[in-house]
Each structure stands twice: as C-alpha cells, then as structure tokens.
Amino acid sequence: MGRKRLQEPADGRPTVHTVAARAGVSIASASRVLNGVGGSPETIRKVRAAAAEVGYVPNAIARSLQSQRTGLVALAVEDIGNPVYVEMMRAIEAVVASSGRQLVVHATGGRIDNEMTLLRRLANRYVDGMIISPIRVTDDHLGALVGSPVPVVVVGQLGADAPVDNVRTDSRHGVALAVDHLLAIGRRRIGFVNGPLDTVPGAARDAGFRAALARHGIELDEDLVEVGDFQYAAGRAAAVRLLARAAPDALVCANDLIAVGALHALLATGRRVPQDVALIGMDDTELAQMMFPQLSSVSLGSAERGRRAAELLLQRIADPALPPRREQVQPSLAVRASSAATPPSPRPSADPFEPTPAHPYREGVTS
Amino acid sequence: MGRKRLQEPADGRPTVHTVAARAGVSIASASRVLNGVGGSPETIRKVRAAAAEVGYVPNAIARSLQSQRTGLVALAVEDIGNPVYVEMMRAIEAVVASSGRQLVVHATGGRIDNEMTLLRRLANRYVDGMIISPIRVTDDHLGALVGSPVPVVVVGQLGADAPVDNVRTDSRHGVALAVDHLLAIGRRRIGFVNGPLDTVPGAARDAGFRAALARHGIELDEDLVEVGDFQYAAGRAAAVRLLARAAPDALVCANDLIAVGALHALLATGRRVPQDVALIGMDDTELAQMMFPQLSSVSLGSAERGRRAAELLLQRIADPALPPRREQVQPSLAVRASSAATPPSPRPSADPFEPTPAHPYREGVTS
DNA sequence: AGACTCCCCGGAAACGTTTACAGCGATCGG
DNA sequence: CCGATCGCTGTAAACGTTTCCGGGGAGTCT
Structure with a gap:
C-alpha cells in the first residue's frame, strides 16, 4: 500500500503531476509556475519546458472544484429564435465574455415547470450565476428566485418587492x-x-x-x-x-x-x-x-437590458452580499x-412618386 | 494532522458528508443511496430522510471531476442571430437535451482565430464534445480539428479526406x-x-x-x-x-x-x-x-443537419473509437x-386588385 | 455443521487542481 | 557574527464526489 499516486493517468493525458515529474520539481512548484505566481528563474524554465513538451493543458473541472467557480453563466429565455432574445443574448454574451466567462443558454418555452427545473438545478452549481427572463411568474417561482443558492438576475417585470436583482422596462x-x-x-x-x-x-x-x-x-x-x-x-x-x-x-x-x-x-x-x-x-x-x-x-431596450443584467450579475457574483438592485430602461x-404620417388616402392614390420622407428617427421618451 | 475532514463546510452548504453524518452511515453508503444503486431499505430510508432535511443537492463539478464528463456540449457558429443557425441550434438542443446534457453556444463571428481559441480551450475539457460550423477553413484549423482531445463534429464542407465526423450538404x-x-x-x-x-x-x-x-x-x-x-x-x-x-x-x-x-x-x-x-x-x-x-x-436541411450532427457527436462521446463518419443531407x-410561375407581365397593369400591389414610395436605399 | 454465495457496509483512494504551512538556504542589517 | 527576513520549495490538505476493496453477517446448499 501507500504508493503515492499515479504520475501518468492511464488516459495518457498529462496532468500537473506529469509536468512536475518531468521538470523534477513538486506539483506545488509546477502549479505555481503555471499560474505565474512565484518560482525561481530556473524552476520557471524547467516547468515551462516540461509543460510544452508534454502539451499540458490544465483541467477546467479540477480547477473549478478547487476554486468553487465554473466560469459559466446561464441565460434562460422563452425562445432562442425570437430576435428580441437574440439581441439580448448578444449583449449579454459580450459582457460575460469580457469577464472571461462563457454563456450557457436554455430555452424554457415559457413553461414554468421548465424554469423551476432550471432553478433547482442551479443548486448543484454548474454555473456561477443565471439571467432569466420569465414571461409567467408564480409564487413558487418567486420563492425559488429569492432562495436561489447562486446569483440570479431577472429581466422583466416582477412583483414589486421581490428582493432579486432585476432590470425591467415600462x-x-x-x-x-x-x-x-x-x-x-x-x-x-x-x-x-x-x-x-x-x-x-x-x-x-x-x-x-x-x-x-x-x-x-x-x-x-x-x-x-x-x-x-x-x-x-x-x-x-x-x-x-x-x-x-x-x-x-x-x-x-x-x-x-x-x-x-x-x-x-x-x-x-x-x-x-x-x-x-x-x-x-x-x-x-x-x-x-x-x-x-x-x-x-x-x-x-432589449440589448441595453441584457447588458445591464449581465453587469448586475457579474457584480453580484463578485460580491454576493450586495443588496438587491433594480434598474429600469426607458422605452422609446x-x-x-x-x-409614416401619410394621411389615409382614398384607395387608388395614383401618384407613384408621392414623397414620404420615411427616414427613421427616434421620438423622445417624454409622453 | 489526523482530523478526518470537515463535515460541515464553512459555506454551510450540505455535502454528502453532511448527509452521511446525519443519517449515521458512511459517505459511501450515502452516495450509493443517492445514486439509487444498492442500500438496504433501512439505510435508504435514513439517507433519503437526511438528504431531504438538509436539502442536499449533489455538486455537479465534483461529480464531473470524478466521472470525467461535464454533461455539456458546445456549439460554435458564426452568428447566433442568423435564423439558419437558430434552427440548427434548436434541433441540436433537442437531441442534446434528450441525452440529459446541456448546450453551450459560442459565436465565432466567422473569425478563424476565435475558432482556434475555442478548439484549444477544448483541451481543458470543459465540455464533452463540440459541434462546429466553420465558414472558413485553414490547414491549422483542420489540424486542430483532427487532433482535438474531445470529440468534434463539423457541420459543413470540409477537405474531402479529413478524418473528422462531418455532416454536410451539397x-x-x-x-x-x-x-x-x-x-x-x-x-x-x-x-x-x-x-x-x-x-x-x-x-x-x-x-x-x-x-x-x-x-x-x-x-x-x-x-x-x-x-x-x-x-x-x-x-x-x-x-x-x-x-x-x-x-x-x-x-x-x-x-x-x-x-x-x-x-x-x-x-x-x-x-x-x-x-x-x-x-x-x-x-x-x-x-x-x-x-x-x-x-x-x-x-x-439545417435542422436535419443539426440533428444528425448531434447524434454523431453523442455516439462518438459514447464510443471514441468509432471510425470517422460523414453524412450528407440533400437540398430541396x-x-x-x-x-411563382407568373409570366413577366408588362409594367403598367393598373388593376387595383392586382394581388401584389407595388408600394408607391421609396425608402432610404441609396441607388 | 461447514462452505459457499450474496448482499450490505465502511474505509480509503481517486479524479486534478490550488494553497496553507513549514522548512531551508541565502541575504541583509545590526 | 548572529538573528531576522526573504524567497523558494515540497508536503499535504482540501474541494465533493464516486468507486474499489475487504470485512462481515445472513442465508443456502451439500
């Protein structure tokens, strides 16, 4: 008994043990060098060389287990085909990617049971946080949202006093x-x-x-x-x-x-x-x-809402103690x-060159 | 030295140790019961009760580390807004979900460097496999595809003899x-x-x-x-x-x-x-x-191609030794x-009941 | 009754990484 | 010249799970 640990997994894939053995240092030193923290010039050289030789790539799962974060963020919307969610997704993806994370998308079909399943699955921590845009909301639902073990941001209207990060529009x-x-x-x-x-x-x-x-x-x-x-x-x-x-x-x-x-x-x-x-x-x-x-x-403001929701989420992931916040995006x-301001004309409005300055412009927010 | 292991993580979140301690059994027994394999009726009862009391949910990351699979499948396409990819994504998601896995989507913007980055990241095994639909292909690219450490299926045309699972159309x-x-x-x-x-x-x-x-x-x-x-x-x-x-x-x-x-x-x-x-x-x-x-x-056949690609991928994940396969979907x-077979009619047909009335105004299209 | 099988259980290893801790040699200040 | 400091290193624990393995008890067959 007592043999330390396989240096080479049967798999053949190099681990930090492989690299350490090859470089003639401990796994601690190897890990430190690979993470760019500490190490003497000589050690750094040896470890880098060994890692390159065996083609070492760190295992994301093991790292996640240790660091307690997955680098993933989930987005749950009714229908990923609806262009409004596509735009929201693009905005979210941009923010999320800039933080070095990746996006997991879920289509809920607008069904509450699907959303509840997703919220429950959050408990097993397969993502660091979630943005969800529910189109139907029940009390159970709301309970699951506020009681979520990982940060959740809701895009859309919600019960007024729900203590959940929330970005809505009017x-x-x-x-x-x-x-x-x-x-x-x-x-x-x-x-x-x-x-x-x-x-x-x-x-x-x-x-x-x-x-x-x-x-x-x-x-x-x-x-x-x-x-x-x-x-x-x-x-x-x-x-x-x-x-x-x-x-x-x-x-x-x-x-x-x-x-x-x-x-x-x-x-x-x-x-x-x-x-x-x-x-x-x-x-x-x-x-x-x-x-x-x-x-x-x-x-x-779907893109804007997405962007803000992603930012709220990242901030909450960074500091879970933050008080719940609510943001609002004004419609326009x-x-x-x-x-276009064409008066309703009688049917055979002959003139094909009727001038209709149809260039889009934005009307203000004021009612 | 000596002390076994924290039963209750500082975090407060219950682990299998918590459940086992509460049920008065070993973590091995607890794990077996929770996975539905083995256990006497009495043990099952105790463990189930303990798990329910503390609200235990297994940690997906730890499970992944042990089982060497993440339950995630990646899809990389040029633009998640293009409806053709939306349809493909829907089809893939359906197959993938039916195997109990989830989909991670990436937008590559059609840029090869982005795709290469993704392929390299595969090595850290954050997903079990990947479906990629590259619109530009280089040799490097191809090398990364065939040398990928996790299963990859390509949707789209590829060099004829590339030993990669591939579903294409004509x-x-x-x-x-x-x-x-x-x-x-x-x-x-x-x-x-x-x-x-x-x-x-x-x-x-x-x-x-x-x-x-x-x-x-x-x-x-x-x-x-x-x-x-x-x-x-x-x-x-x-x-x-x-x-x-x-x-x-x-x-x-x-x-x-x-x-x-x-x-x-x-x-x-x-x-x-x-x-x-x-x-x-x-x-x-x-x-x-x-x-x-x-x-x-x-x-x-974008949906069909997506469906088939997902199936190829799942099969390869199940048996990595499979020979590379290629499938083709016929266009229609x-x-x-x-x-419609309307003969090109002379322009001025002023018939007011013409089924496709021409719009009498111009839009901001520079000519 | 003894041997054998079957089932259940607990201890411990394993997955691959990060990191707290302690040891150690060298440098530096007094 | 000695003690403190500093930088580097290795050992080992930890993250939370699954699973191999050996022990033991109950039952069965001869």
Whole structure:
C-alpha cells in the first residue's frame, strides 16, 4: 500500500503531476509556475519546458472544484429564435465574455415547470450565476428566485418587492408611445394584437393600451383587440381574425414577430401599409427594419437590458452580499415607414412618386 | 494532522458528508443511496430522510471531476442571430437535451482565430464534445480539428479526406435547383447575390451557380453577380449595386438574409416580385415564410443537419473509437410566391386588385 | 455443521487542481 | 557574527464526489 499516486493517468493525458515529474520539481512548484505566481528563474524554465513538451493543458473541472467557480453563466429565455432574445443574448454574451466567462443558454418555452427545473438545478452549481427572463411568474417561482443558492438576475417585470436583482422596462409606457404617435398622425380606430394575457408582458401591454386610449378619452371597441401568441404564425392568425370583423386604420402589436405576421395579413388582404393601416411593432428588433415597408417599433431596450443584467450579475457574483438592485430602461419609439404620417388616402392614390420622407428617427421618451 | 475532514463546510452548504453524518452511515453508503444503486431499505430510508432535511443537492463539478464528463456540449457558429443557425441550434438542443446534457453556444463571428481559441480551450475539457460550423477553413484549423482531445463534429464542407465526423450538404446542387426552377418558369437573366468568396459556402455556391448556367448553355454576364456578406444589410447593399447596373428577371441569393435584403431593394425600387423579378433564397428559414411575398428558398436541411450532427457527436462521446463518419443531407427547393410561375407581365397593369400591389414610395436605399 | 454465495457496509483512494504551512538556504542589517 | 527576513520549495490538505476493496453477517446448499 501507500504508493503515492499515479504520475501518468492511464488516459495518457498529462496532468500537473506529469509536468512536475518531468521538470523534477513538486506539483506545488509546477502549479505555481503555471499560474505565474512565484518560482525561481530556473524552476520557471524547467516547468515551462516540461509543460510544452508534454502539451499540458490544465483541467477546467479540477480547477473549478478547487476554486468553487465554473466560469459559466446561464441565460434562460422563452425562445432562442425570437430576435428580441437574440439581441439580448448578444449583449449579454459580450459582457460575460469580457469577464472571461462563457454563456450557457436554455430555452424554457415559457413553461414554468421548465424554469423551476432550471432553478433547482442551479443548486448543484454548474454555473456561477443565471439571467432569466420569465414571461409567467408564480409564487413558487418567486420563492425559488429569492432562495436561489447562486446569483440570479431577472429581466422583466416582477412583483414589486421581490428582493432579486432585476432590470425591467415600462412596457405600459411603451404602448402609450405607440398609441400617442398613431393618434398624432390622425389615426382613430387603433387595433391591438397582443400575446397571451396570462403572461406578464401580455398583461402589462393590455393594460397600457387601455390606459393610453382612456387617457385620450377614446372608448375602446373590443372588436379591435385580439390575442394570440408572441409568435409570427399566431400573430398573423390573430390579425386575420381581427381584420375579418373590424376595420382599423392602425394596428399596435405587442411584439415584432406579431407585427410581421400582421403585416403579412394586411398585405395579403390588399391593404396598404401605412396608407390604409399604420402598423407599429414592439421590441424594435432587426426584423422590423428588414420588412418592407420598414416597421415602426417601440424599443424596449432589449440589448441595453441584457447588458445591464449581465453587469448586475457579474457584480453580484463578485460580491454576493450586495443588496438587491433594480434598474429600469426607458422605452422609446422608432418611427419608420409603416407609420409614416401619410394621411389615409382614398384607395387608388395614383401618384407613384408621392414623397414620404420615411427616414427613421427616434421620438423622445417624454409622453 | 489526523482530523478526518470537515463535515460541515464553512459555506454551510450540505455535502454528502453532511448527509452521511446525519443519517449515521458512511459517505459511501450515502452516495450509493443517492445514486439509487444498492442500500438496504433501512439505510435508504435514513439517507433519503437526511438528504431531504438538509436539502442536499449533489455538486455537479465534483461529480464531473470524478466521472470525467461535464454533461455539456458546445456549439460554435458564426452568428447566433442568423435564423439558419437558430434552427440548427434548436434541433441540436433537442437531441442534446434528450441525452440529459446541456448546450453551450459560442459565436465565432466567422473569425478563424476565435475558432482556434475555442478548439484549444477544448483541451481543458470543459465540455464533452463540440459541434462546429466553420465558414472558413485553414490547414491549422483542420489540424486542430483532427487532433482535438474531445470529440468534434463539423457541420459543413470540409477537405474531402479529413478524418473528422462531418455532416454536410451539397449546396452546389442546391443552387442548381434554384437555377433550374427559374429557367423552367421562363426567366433568362438570372442574377446571383453571394456571400464572401473566401468562405467555404460562398465558394461552393459561386461554383454551383456557374456550373448550373453552363449546364444549360447560358453564358454568364458578370454584371449579374454581386458579392456581399451573409447578412441582411450587406445583402441589401449588394442587391442595390447589382440592380443599378443590370436588369435581371430573377435573383438567386446565397442566403435567406441576403434574399430578404434583396427583396427590400427590389420593392424599394418599385420592382414587383415575382412579376418583374423572381427571387429565391437559400436555407429555407422561418424568415422566408414571413416575407410578403413569401420567399422561395432552397432548403439545405439545417435542422436535419443539426440533428444528425448531434447524434454523431453523442455516439462518438459514447464510443471514441468509432471510425470517422460523414453524412450528407440533400437540398430541396421550396417554391413559394416569390418565384411563382407568373409570366413577366408588362409594367403598367393598373388593376387595383392586382394581388401584389407595388408600394408607391421609396425608402432610404441609396441607388 | 461447514462452505459457499450474496448482499450490505465502511474505509480509503481517486479524479486534478490550488494553497496553507513549514522548512531551508541565502541575504541583509545590526 | 548572529538573528531576522526573504524567497523558494515540497508536503499535504482540501474541494465533493464516486468507486474499489475487504470485512462481515445472513442465508443456502451439500
């Protein structure tokens, strides 16, 4: 018994023991040199040479076990295909990468059980922290968030007093920006295509739409409101239903994907955008600018929210004792061709050279 | 000297030692029960109870160190925003998740140095395997791939004899499908908007386009070929350049993003699609169907390629001694409105009920 | 009854790294 | 010339888990 330890694992892969043996020093010295801390010139030379000869690469897992951190950060969103999350992911990835960490992404499908599973799995510490953007929130959920063993930052609305790092936006105000703008360009029958009302953003946007109309003293025709899902196909179907029973002169959509679906529905039924129906999306993703006509869209600062969430998370990882913080990003409206100030003209508006200065500009935050 | 080991880490988080002590058994027994292997009914009861009481959750890192696997699989693509990679990612995620693993995504930006860094980092075994879709390939690169210490599967074209698991498609043939179809519906001046020629897909598609025309005995007018980047903005700019100097009656695009850009350019300059110019994209992503008119697109089976790549990878992880395999996915053409067999009609058809009304205004596309 | 099998258990090693600690020689200051 | 300091080194512990191995008890077969 008692033989110290295999110097060469059966695997053949070099470990710090291999390097140390080859350099004729102890593993402690080898490790120190490899980490650039301490060591005499001679030792440094020998260890470096030995490491290079055997092609030594430190094992990330063993290092993690020792250092109690994995260098990974998780991001959980509903759908990694939604461009709004893509933009958020890009922003987060940039911050996270600059701290030398890597990103693990999870698609939750918006299902609470999936999110709960993820939160529970956090306990086994496979990541150093997590950014999650839940679209539905329950009490269990909230409990799991505040009781999480590793830092969690929430992107999105949350119960007001939840002691969790949180970066949110004011999507009610965002909807108001859209409504105000449409009224300002003379639209009166404004429709609304929303996502599910049992989601946090869906509920907030519905409330925002109603409040905005009420503020202007306009009575809402329920026929002008339709609900689908936060996806293209569902948005298009919802728009088709709405158009079948009502004749809006403008549509606000809770999402750019829905807006693209609505655009398709409008064009496919021979309506002109914006002459017959003005259209405004939400999230201001790349998609909005790819459409023809380019879509006006309410920016909810997804990239900015992602960036800030990542920074909050990194700070909390560095100092878990920090008090919970909350940050807010203001929405703004990007006006583009789909809601250009073209007066609703009679159908055969002959002039093909009608001037419509459709260059996008941003309207201020002030309502 | 002497004292065994802290039962309760200063941290306060329960370990298997905590559970074992509380249950009055050894850590070996505790571990066995927790893994569901062995243990008498009484032991099982005690350990389960103790684990529940202290809220024990096994530490994933320690487990990884012992088992020599992390349960993570990496995916490296050029741009996580490109819908083709989103679809691929979804397919991969499904397979990977069904094996109980998780996905780590990396955006390489198509830069070889980034990819090399990733490949080198593989050596520290932070993941069990990697799927990579390089758009540029060098010899160094190839060396790093074949010499990788952990399983790697490549999605995309590769040097013919590289001993690396690889799933590819025949994009030359894909381009041919598009060209054949356009010729069949009577188009003669077929343009091509490609991505960079120094990329593998760019080169293959260029060759495919030229070969397809040659096969039909058509001489290529170089004015009808334009190169940009595999992105929306670059595609749009490239299409604008092309349209400024030539008058195609059809456009093939190397990518759906490019095709969307081209569509925008066409519509913004008052051209009708497909009446004036038929349009075909490539990759057949969701985006193609979101457009109005819906875009024909050559499917290169991105989801299928992702699925197969994931399966190859899992099999190789299970048995690293497997010989390298290569799989091929056949392209197919999805014909939609943008290349419907509408004969090129004379311009002025002022029919107000024409199904695709031209938009009477121009957008900020510099001509 | 004795030998054999089977099952369960606990001690201890192992995964590969970092790091606290102590020893030791050399340098330096007094 | 001696003691303190400093820089370097090696031993060993620690991170938290799984698993090999040997011991022992209960049961079974001959």
